[in-house]
Amino acid sequence: MKINFNSIISKTLTILFVSSVIYILFISVGAHKIFGASYKKLIDERISITIQDISPSLSLNLSFSFTEAIQEIGNKAIENPDVLLVKIESKILESPLVFTKEHKSIDAYKNNGEFISQSVLVDPLTSKPIGKMTLVYSKKTYEQFMNNFYLLFFSATVGLVLSILTLAYFLYKSLKPLTILATSLRSFNPNNPKKLLLHLDSNNEISSIVSSANDMINNLVKYLNDTQELNKEISQKQSHLKEAQRIANVGSWEYDIVNETLLLSDEIYRILGLKRSVVISWQDFIEFISSKDREFVVTVFKDAMKNGSNFDIKFSLSLENNRILDVRTRGKVRKKIDGSARIAAVSMDITQDNINKKMIERLAYYDSLTSLPNRVLLKDRAHKALQNAHRNNQKVAMIFLDLDHFKLINDTLGHTIGDKLLIYVSKLLKMQIRESDTLSRIGGDEFVILLPDIHSQKDVEFIAEKILESLYGQHFIDSHQLYISTSIGIAIYPDTSKDMDELITNADTAMYDAKQDGRNNYKIYQKAMGNHISTQMKVEQDLKNAVNNKKELEVYYQAKVDSNSGQITGAEALVRWNHPERGLVFPDDFIRVAESTGIILELGNWIIEEAISQVKEWNRLGYSNLKIAINLSGRQFQDMKLASFVASMIRKYEISPSQLEFEITETLSMSNVPATLRVLDELKNIGVSIAIDDFGTGYSSLSYLKQFPINTLKIDKSFVMDMIDDEGDKVIVQTIISMAHFLGFKTVAEGVESLEHINLLRNMGCDELQGYYYSKAVTKHAFTLLLET
Ligand code: C2E
Ligand code: CA
Numbered sequence: 001m002k003i004n005f006n007s008i009i010s011k012t013l014t015i016l017f018v019s020s021v022i023y024i025l026f027i028s029v030g031a032h033k034i035f036g037a038s039y040k041k042l043i044d045e046r047i048s049i050t051i052q053d054i055s056p057s058l059s060l061n062l063s064f065s066f067t068e069a070i071q072e073i074g075n076k077a078i079e080n081p082d083v084l085l086v087k088i089e090s091k092i093l094e095s096p097l098v099f100t101k102e103h104k105s106i107d108a109y110k111n112n113g114e115f116i117s118q119s120v121l122v123d124p125l126t127s128k129p130i131g132k133m134t135l136v137y138s139k140k141t142y143e144q145f146m147n148n149f150y151l152l153f154f155s156a157t158v159g160l161v162l163s164i165l166t167l168a169y170f171l172y173k174s175l176k177p178l179t180i181l182a183t184s185l186r187s188f189n190p191n192n193p194k195k196l197l198l199h200l201d202s203n204n205e206i207s208s209i210v211s212s213a214n215d216m217i218n219n220l221v222k223y224l225n226d227t228q229e230l231n232k233e234i235s236q237k238q239s240h241l242k243e244a245q246r247i248a249n250v251g252s253w254e255y256d257i258v259n260e261t262l263l264l265s266d267e268i269y270r271i272l273g274l275k276r277s278v279v280i281s282w283q284d285f286i287e288f289i290s291s292k293d294r295e296f297v298v299t300v301f302k303d304a305m306k307n308g309s310n311f312d313i314k315f316s317l318s319l320e321n322n323r324i325l326d327v328r329t330r331g332k333v334r335k336k337i338d339g340s341a342r343i344a345a346v347s348m349d350i351t352q353d354n355i356n357k358k359m360i361e362r363l364a365y366y367d368s369l370t371s372l373p374n375r376v377l378l379k380d381r382a383h384k385a386l387q388n389a390h391r392n393n394q395k396v397a398m399i400f401l402d403l404d405h406f407k408l409i410n411d412t413l414g415h416t417i418g419d420k421l422l423i424y425v426s427k428l429l430k431m432q433i434r435e436s437d438t439l440s441r442i443g444g445d446e447f448v449i450l451l452p453d454i455h456s457q458k459d460v461e462f463i464a465e466k467i468l469e470s471l472y473g474q475h476f477i478d479s480h481q482l483y484i485s486t487s488i489g490i491a492i493y494p495d496t497s498k499d500m501d502e503l504i505t506n507a508d509t510a511m512y513d514a515k516q517d518g519r520n521n522y523k524i525y526q527k528a529m530g531n532h533i534s535t536q537m538k539v540e541q542d543l544k545n546a547v548n549n550k551k552e553l554e555v556y557y558q559a560k561v562d563s564n565s566g567q568i569t570g571a572e573a574l575v576r577w578n579h580p581e582r583g584l585v586f587p588d589d590f591i592r593v594a595e596s597t598g599i600i601l602e603l604g605n606w607i608i609e610e611a612i613s614q615v616k617e618w619n620r621l622g623y624s625n626l627k628i629a630i631n632l633s634g635r636q637f638q639d640m641k642l643a644s645f646v647a648s649m650i651r652k653y654e655i656s657p658s659q660l661e662f663e664i665t666e667t668l669s670m671s672n673v674p675a676t677l678r679v680l681d682e683l684k685n686i687g688v689s690i691a692i693d694d695f696g697t698g699y700s701s702l703s704y705l706k707q708f709p710i711n712t713l714k715i716d717k718s719f720v721m722d723m724i725d726d727e728g729d730k731v732i733v734q735t736i737i738s739m740a741h742f743l744g745f746k747t748v749a750e751g752v753e754s755l756e757h758i759n760l761l762r763n764m765g766c767d768e769l770q771g772y773y774y775s776k777a778v779t780k781h782a783f784t785l786l787l788e789t
C-alpha cells in the first residue's frame with residue numbers, strides 16, 4: 001500500500017510517534033535532572049539534619065570536653081547507614097578527627113562520586129566559627145532510587161509504545177474501510193455501479209459511514225438506472241416524434257425572443273428543403289414567407305409576442321427554385337417570470353392537402369371533362385336564382401339540351417373523339433350565353449343552361465335559336481367531319497314550373513318532346529305535353545308487364561377482381577331486359593323510365609331477391625367468399641321499407657350480410673339527405689357494405705362522403721378509360737385512391753379494359769378492378785363457369 005502522508009492514519013501515527021519521542025527525551029533527560037537534583041537536595045537536607053543533630057550536642061558538650069563531644073558526635077553520625085565518613089577540623093583540636101567505616105580518604109570518596117558536604121562548625125554560645133566539618137554521604141541509596149526510577153520509566157515507556165502500537169493498529173483497522181471506500185469511489189464506473197458495494201461486519205461509526213455510502217451508491221445506481229431508462233425513453237420519444245413529424249409533414253420550431261435564437265426540428269429543414277447544417281436566423285425564417293403573406297404573418301407574430309396569445313394561421317412559403325409551399329402554423333407565446341419569452345410552434349405542410357381539397361372540390365362541383373358546373377352546383381345556383389326571382393318578381397328559365405345521336409359518334413369513333421366533341425360543344429354553348437348564366441353538364445351528352453334573369457319567353461327562344469344554329473351542321477374534331485344537332489327543352493319559372501324540381505323535370509320532358517318531334521328543335525314546356533310522349537309511355541307499359549311477370553328480366557353478373565392476386569372476389573349485379581321485340585335492352589334505356597314512374601321500387605326489390613338467391617346458390621357450390629354488389633337508384637331510398645326488405649331476404653336465403661354491397665349514386669332525386677342517411681344507416685346496421693358508384697363524375701359530392709357510412713368508392717369508368725392518354729385523369733384517379741384510403745375506404749376501378757389499365761391501377765394501390773378486360777356482365781350460368789376456370 002502506498003503511504004499517503006496526508007492521511008489521518010499517518011498523521012495520527014506521526015503525531016503519536018513524535019510525542020512519544022519527546023516524552024521519552026523529556027522523561028529521560030528532564031526527569032533525570034529533576035529527580036537527580038531533588039534527590040541531591042534531599043541528601044543535602046539529610047546532611048544538614050545530621051549536622052543540626054550534631055550541632056546542639058556540640059554546644060552542650062563544648063564546655064565539658066570538646067574532644068569527647070566531637071568524638072560522641074562523630075560516633076553518632078557514623079551510625080547513620082548512609083554516612084560513610086565524618087571529618088571535623090578545628091583549632092581546638094590538635095589534629096582533625098576522622099570517623100570512617102571503610103578507612104578511605106575523602107579524595108577516594110570524591111573520585112567515587114559519593115556526596116561530599118562541608119559545613120562550618122559554629123560555637124552556639126558565641127556564634128563564632130570554631131571549625132569545619134566534612135561529611136561523606138553514600139550515593140548507594142541514590143543509585144538504588146535511580147535504578148528503581150529507570151526500571152519504572154522503562155516499563156512505562158514500553159507500555160506506552162505498546163499502547164501506541166495497539167492504538168495505531170486499531171486506527172489503521174478502523175480507517176482502512178475509508179481508504180477502500182475512497183479507492184472504490186475513485187474507480188467508480190457508472191456503467192457497472194453494482195461493483196462498488198462494500199461489505200463491513202463491524203458496527204461502528206466507520207461502518208455507518210460505509211453503510212451510508214452503500215445507501216448512497218444504491219440510490220445512485222437506482223438514479224443511474226432511472227436516468228438510463230429515461231434517456232432511452234427520451235431518445236425513443238424523440239425518434240417517434242421525428243417520425244411522426246415526418247409522416248404528418250409537421251415540423252416544430254421555437255424562437256427565443258429575448259436571445260433571438262431560433263431552434264428548428266429536422267422536419268422543418270425537410271419542409272424548407274435545407275440541409276441540417278444550414279444555420280437559419282429569425283430574419284432568414286421570415287424571409288422564407290412569401291411576400292404577399294409576410295406582413296400579415298409578422299403582425300400576427302408581433303401581436304402574439306405582445307399579448308402572449310396563441311395563433312393559428314395559414315400562409316405560403318416561397319423557397320428555392322420557385323417552390324411555393326402552403327403551411328399551417330399553430331403556436332403559442334410562453335412568457336416566464338424570469339423574463340424569458342419564446343414562441344413555440346408547429347408548422348404543417350398543407351400544400352398537398354390544399355391541392356387535394358381543390359381537386360375534390362372541383363370533383364364535387366365541376367364536371368372534370370368540360371370543367372363546367374355539375375348537377376350539384378347547378379342545383380345550388382338554380383335554388384338561389386329561384387329565391388331571387390321570387391323576391392324580385394322575375395322569371396327563371398332552364399334549358400335542357402341533349403345532343404342528337406351522340407351515342408352513335410361515341411360507339412363508332414370511340415370515346416376519345418366523343419369526349420373531344422363534348423368539350424367542343426361546351427365551348428360553343430358558352431359563347432351563346434351571358435356571364436351570369438350557368439352552363440352545366442349533368443351527364444353524358446346532356447347540358448343544362450340556367451338563365452336566372454329573363455323578362456319574357458322571347459329572351460329564351462332567342463338563345464335557344466342561337467344555340468341550334470351554332471351547333472347545327474358540320475364540325476371538325478381531329479380531322480373527323482362530324483354532323484351534329486341538338487334537341488332543346490325549356491321550362492320557365494314561375495309560368496309553368498313552381499319549383500326547382502319541376503323546372504328540371506319539365507325542361508327534360510320538353511326536351512323529350514323536341515326529340516319526338518324530329519330533333520334539332522326546341523320546345524317550351526306546356527302542361528299537356530306529357531300526354532304526347534308515346535314512346536316513353538310504351539316503354540313504361542312494357543316495363544310494368546315485365547316486372548309483373550318477371551320472365552323478360554334477368555340479372556347479369558360482371559366480375560370484380562382483386563388487383564393483386566387477380567382472383568375473382570365477387571360481381572356487380574346488372575339488370576338486363578330481354579324485350580320480345582327489341583331484343584336485349586340495356587339498363588340505360590329503361591332505368592330512367594323505371595325511376596320516373598316508380599316501377600324501380602318493385603324492379604329493384606326483384607333484383608335484390610334474385611341476386612341474394614344467387615349468392616346462396618354460389619355458396620352451395622362452394623364459392624362462399626363472393627361479394628355481390630347491387631345497384632340502388634335514388635328512388636329506392638325513399639322506400640322506408642328497403643332495409644327491412646333486405647334484412648328479410650338475407651334471413652330467407654341464409655347468406656351472410658357481409659356478402660352484399662349496395663352501390664349508390666348521388667342523383668337529383670336523392671336530395672333528401674336526412675332520409676337517405678337514415679336508410680343507409682339502417683343498411684349498415686344489417687351488416688351490408690355501401691359503395692359510392694361513379695365517383696368523380698360530380699354526382700357524389702364530398703359533403704356526402706363525410707356524412708354517409710361508406711365502405712367503398714367506385715371510380716367512374718370515364719376516368720379509368722381516359723387516364724391512359726390523359727395525364728389529368730391519371731392524377732384524378734390517383735387522388736381518389738389516396739383520398740379514399742386516407743378516409744378508410746376501399747377502391748374499385750370500373751372500365752378496366754386493358755393490361756395497361758391494370759398495371760397503372762395496381763401501382764396506384766387500387767384494391768379491386770372491374771371491366772371488359774376480365775369479363776362483360778354475363779348470365780349467372782356463364783358467371784359460374786367463370787368461377788370454375
Ligand atoms: P353502372 O352501375 O356504372 O354499371 C357499370 C356499367 O358499365 C355497366 O353497364 C357495365 O356493363 C359497364 N361496364 C363495365 N365494365 C366496362 C368496361 O370495361 N367498359 C365499358 N365501356 N363499360 C363497362 P350497364 O350494365 O349497361 O349498366 C348501366 C347502368 O345502369 C349502371 O351503371 C347502373 O347505373 C344502371 N344499372 C344497371 N343495373 C342496375 C340495377 O340492377 N339497378 C339499378 N338501379 N341500376 C342499374
Ligand atoms: Ca354500379
Ligand code: CA
Nearest residue numbers: 693694714750
Ligand atoms: Ca359505375
